[in-house]
Amino acid sequence: MKASTGAFAIWCGRLALFAGAAVLVAAPWLFRVTDIALLTEFLSLLTIAVMWNLVAGYADIVSVGQHAFVGIGAYAFFGFAVIARIDPFLAIPLAALVALLFAIPVMAIIFRLRAAYLAVGSWVVAETLMLAAGKLSAFGGGSGISMPVSVVRIFGAHPAERYATIYWIAFAVAALSLVSTWLLMRSRIGLGLTAIRDDEQGAGVVGVNLSGLRILCFLWAAPFLGLAGAVITLQKLRVAPPASFSIIDWTVYVIFIVVIGGIGSFEGPIIGTVIFFLIRSYLSEIGVWHFIILGVLSIAVVLVEPRGLWGLVRRFLPEDVIPITRRPPLPGRPTEQASRPAESIAHE
Amino acid sequence: MNGTPLLSVESLSVFYGHFRALDAVELSVGAGEIVSIIGANGAGKSSLMKAIVGQADRIEGRICLEGADLADRSTAEIAKAGVALVPEGRRLFSSLTVEENLRIGQEVGREGDIGFDDIYRMFPVLRERRRQLARQLSGGQQQMVAVGRALLANPKLLLCDEISLGLAPVVIGDLYEMLPKIRERGIGILVVEQDISRSLAVADRFYCLLEGRVNLSGRPAETSREIVARHYFGG
Amino acid sequence: MLGGWLNQIVQGVLLGGLYATFAMGLSLSVGIMRFVNIAHGDLIVLVSFLILTLTTTLGLSPLAAVLVTLPITFFGGYLLQRLLLQRVLGKGVLPIILVTFGLSIIVQNGLLGTYGADTRKVAGGSFETATLMLGGGVNVGVLPLTIFLSAIAMVVVLDFVLYRTRLGARIRAVSDDVAAADLIGLPSARIYATAMGIVGVTIAISAGFMSIWTNFDPTSGPSRLLVAFEAVVLGGLGSLWGTLAGGIIIGIAQVVGAQVDAAWQLLAGHLVFLAIFMLRPEGLFPKY
Numbered sequence: 091m092k093a094s095t096g097a098f099a100i101w102c103g104r105l106a107l108f109a110g111a112a113v114l115v116a117a118p119w120l121f122r123v124t125d126i127a128l129l130t131e132f133l134s135l136l137t138i139a140v141m142w143n144l145v146a147g148y149a150d151i152v153s154v155g156q157h158a159f160v161g162i163g164a165y166a167f168f169g170f171a172v173i174a175r176i177d178p179f180l181a182i183p184l185a186a187l188v189a190l191l192f193a194i195p196v197m198a199i200i201f202r203l204r205a206a207y208l209a210v211g212s213w214v215v216a217e218t219l220m221l222a223a224g225k226l227s228a229f230g231g232g233s234g235i236s237m238p239v240s241v242v243r244i245f246g247a248h249p250a251e252r253y254a255t256i257y258w259i260a261f262a263v264a265a266l267s268l269v270s271t272w273l274l275m276r277s278r279i280g281l282g283l284t285a286i287r288d289d290e291q292g293a294g295v296v297g298v299n300l301s302g303l304r305i306l307c308f309l310w311a312a313p314f315l316g317l318a319g320a321v322i323t324l325q326k327l328r329v330a331p332p333a334s335f336s337i338i339d340w341t342v343y344v345i346f347i348v349v350i351g352g353i354g355s356f357e358g359p360i361i362g363t364v365i366f367f368l369i370r371s372y373l374s375e376i377g378v379w380h381f382i383i384l385g386v387l388s389i390a391v392v393l394v395e396p397r398g399l400w401g402l403v404r405r406f407l408p409e410d411v412i413p414i415t416r417r418p419p420l421p422g423r424p425t426e427q428a429s430r431p432a433e434s435i436a437h438e
Numbered sequence: 439m440n441g442t443p444l445l446s447v448e449s450l451s452v453f454y455g456h457f458r459a460l461d462a463v464e465l466s467v468g469a470g471e472i473v474s475i476i477g478a479n480g481a482g483k484s485s486l487m488k489a490i491v492g493q494a495d496r497i498e499g500r501i502c503l504e505g506a507d508l509a510d511r512s513t514a515e516i517a518k519a520g521v522a523l524v525p526e527g528r529r530l531f532s533s534l535t536v537e538e539n540l541r542i543g544q545e546v547g548r549e550g551d552i553g554f555d556d557i558y559r560m561f562p563v564l565r566e567r568r569r570q571l572a573r574q575l576s577g578g579q580q581q582m583v584a585v586g587r588a589l590l591a592n593p594k595l596l597l598c599d600e601i602s603l604g605l606a607p608v609v610i611g612d613l614y615e616m617l618p619k620i621r622e623r624g625i626g627i628l629v630v631e632q633d634i635s636r637s638l639a640v641a642d643r644f645y646c647l648l649e650g651r652v653n654l655s656g657r658p659a660e661t662s663r664e665i666v667a668r669h670y671f672g673g
Numbered sequence: 674m675l676g677g678w679l680n681q682i683v684q685g686v687l688l689g690g691l692y693a694t695f696a697m698g699l700s701l702s703v704g705i706m707r708f709v710n711i712a713h714g715d716l717i718v719l720v721s722f723l724i725l726t727l728t729t730t731l732g733l734s735p736l737a738a739v740l741v742t743l744p745i746t747f748f749g750g751y752l753l754q755r756l757l758l759q760r761v762l763g764k765g766v767l768p769i770i771l772v773t774f775g776l777s778i779i780v781q782n783g784l785l786g787t788y789g790a791d792t793r794k795v796a797g798g799s800f801e802t803a804t805l806m807l808g809g810g811v812n813v814g815v816l817p818l819t820i821f822l823s824a825i826a827m828v829v830v831l832d833f834v835l836y837r838t839r840l841g842a843r844i845r846a847v848s849d850d851v852a853a854a855d856l857i858g859l860p861s862a863r864i865y866a867t868a869m870g871i872v873g874v875t876i877a878i879s880a881g882f883m884s885i886w887t888n889f890d891p892t893s894g895p896s897r898l899l900v901a902f903e904a905v906v907l908g909g910l911g912s913l914w915g916t917l918a919g920g921i922i923i924g925i926a927q928v929v930g931a932q933v934d935a936a937w938q939l940l941a942g943h944l945v946f947l948a949i950f951m952l953r954p955e956g957l958f959p960k961y
Binding site for chain 3: 203386
């Protein structure tokens with residue numbers, strides 16, 4: 091009885107996931123332009139959230155500077171499409187490439203800091219890159235610059251058409267990041283990452299290459315963040331240091347999304363992004379208080395259920411809605427639970 | 439032993455999560471008595487020590503010092519009540535000087551007549567090295583500081599957890615010679631040790647633990663080595 | 674020309690004194706509790722607003738206002754550690770970062786809601802503008818000089834407390850091996866909380882200086898955190914004299930950078946930090 095309700099809930103979850111995906115596919119025909127713009131924003135934020143979760147939730151790189159790569163993507167896209175006059179559709183993947191190239195020196199800097207200090211270190215690097223972007227006169231310096239109409243029109247002569255095009259790009263970016271990261275998590279690499287998430291020292295002992303996985307995840311995330319930056323630039327039609335490198339939009343909100351939704355799970359960022367948009371659309375009129383509510387909520391989550399809302403729900407479910415780790419054979423579980431504490435005693 | 443023993447442990451079980459590290463253990467230590475706990479790795483010796491100083495995850499049963507239950511007391515309160523631990527692996531504060539380490543022992547303990555001079559008389563080398571950092575000392579000297587730190591707390595009950603671990607035999611001999619002298623002050627001593635012969639030689643009584651249970655207890659002089667060995671390995 | 678440069682360096686050193694006071698508390702919490710409080714800068718700004726309120730509504734002098742805030746920030750730090758941070762300490766890197774990050778956002782937006790987004794400053798009177806002419810084109814403001822000397826005094830006092838007092842020995846013991854402290858009955862949670870109370874006192878002092886010398890608004894916290902962090906890392910984790918040196922380096926870099934182009938001030942500070950960090954990741958005076 092109990093097992094069947096659990097299985098039923100799992101299938102309901104999967105059904106909701108597919109229904110959501112179906113709605114997103116049909117969105118341009120279903121919704122008005124303002125809703126399409128909102129959904130575009132949703133998809134960009136979802137992409138960034140999935141990537142922060144990969145980096146912080148699995149690879150244990152607690153960065154608060156990931157907005158740097160969004161900004162780099164934005165500026166690179168603008169540079170290729172507007173200044174270098176390359177085909178804007180080609181400029182989008184090129185922006186991802188530039189973000190990836192920047193990730194290498196950034197990594198060389200912040201990986202020298204021990205874990206506890208990496209967070210602020212990554213913030214310093216992001217701040218430096220933002221200030222440096224403000225020194226680029228071709229990009230309008232500190233006040234930024236708008237995209238010329240000629241480039242904008244390539245994405246659609248009429249606003250409605252353009253919104254639909256940008257929406258499809260955002261959809262493609264989000265789909266690519268979700269599916270490819272899901273495949274990554276299902277591979278042997280994903281098994282190693284799950285081991286890091288659960289117990290870093292233990293993972294090292296069983297032969298998981300910790301630093302290799304951390305490097306892979308950090309480099310994996312950067313191009314997707316760059317793509318998100320390109321989409322965001324298309325939507326805002328301009329680049330400016332504080333907006334393109336916005337710590338509030340691309341890091342603060344994203345951390346709240348992942349923490350509240352459930353860090354270290356694939357479902358968490360998705361749930362978190364949905365909840366975040368609900369909170370924002372209903373509570374944004376209360377101004378600063380919605381930040382305070384998000385802050386209190388995330389602290390409460392860390393204290394009460396570090397695995398977030400999804401962790402809470404997951405307690406009552408027999409398996410993940412989005413399966414990532416191949417399940418061990420059933421008899422394996424009880425022995426594992428019995429033997430672990432015994433080992434920890436023996437270590438004393 | 440007449441009246442209330444110094445330490446009495448009554449049907450004590452210790453849990454880590456669902457794992458039961460100790461199962462209904464009964465034992466006692468009298469004032470001025472050396473009691474040895476022997477047992478193989480994982481038998482529950484360290485869990486017993488942790489439980490007495492109030493550092494176990496969850497316990498059932500009673501741990502009483504002079505009849506007063508120690509349950510629900512913090513480690514700091516238990517230390518003030520007169521229980522001092524020489525932890526396994528010494529666990530000195532490595533960037534503090536010898537003197538600072540000893541003073542911390544004095545501060546966490548209770549009032550009493552054991553002072554710095556007593557410790558320096560017991561271990562003269564520590565007086566010479568009192569201004570040095572603990573990490574600059576040899577293993578044997580570090581163990582002296584650990585014992586001194588516990589004694590400066592003026593304990594009624596001294597817990598020694600594997601004090602011979604990783605030390606040269608000569609040094610171990612010196613340390614074990616100190617135990618009867620400490621006993622003369624009326625301090626009860628509970629010794630946990632894997633080195634059976636060493637700890638049985640010095641003990642008034644012993645308990646053997648196997649898989650969390652006491653399977654043998656008695657006086658070393660009255661128990662044959664074969665019986666001890668059989669219970670130690672669980673034959 | 675040479676005198677002009679010398680003057681810039683002196684101004685940079687003095688600015689570094691202010692940065693060192695920001696960094697002193699962070700250096701303590703990093704050295705003792707091994708975590709970076711992301712809300713550190715926001716707490717400095719929070720106390721600055723408290724000082725602003727005390728001076729404007731009660732008419733207290735800035736000095737009196739700081740003295741009033743000292744016990745408040747001590748107990749504030751104590752309770753913050755005891756009631757919130759202690760719960761996530763020792764559970765890995767992520768929880769403590771997330772909690773202090775959430776706190777940072779709460780403080781910033783609480784201040785925005787209470788005081789609005791305007792830029793503020795506490796009036797310091799004639800003290801603020803008094804200048805000593807040292808000749809050779811070098812002018813030293815009395816206020817910056819006072820702040821710089823106070824920064825040195827803070828290092829001396831904190832070093833004394835840490836290395837010459839019983840409390841200091843206990844703090845260092847818990848910092849060395851918290852599990853051992855717990856085993857032998859040294860109340861680590863209370864000692865950590867006291868250490869955070871001391872951090873609170875340094876926050877009050879730095880907030881007092883900052884509120885007189887520079888403008889601030891509710892979102893000024895992060896930039897203070899970054900400067901403080903850079904000073905701590907440059908100096909070497911856990912070394913208070915190193916933190917002072919780190920603050921001075923950032924101060925000089927910023928003032929000289931601003932001399933090249935006013936807009937380069939912040940960027941110059943960050944770039945110099947990153948360059949030195951890449952050359953000496955362990956800092957100039959590493960302790961651990």
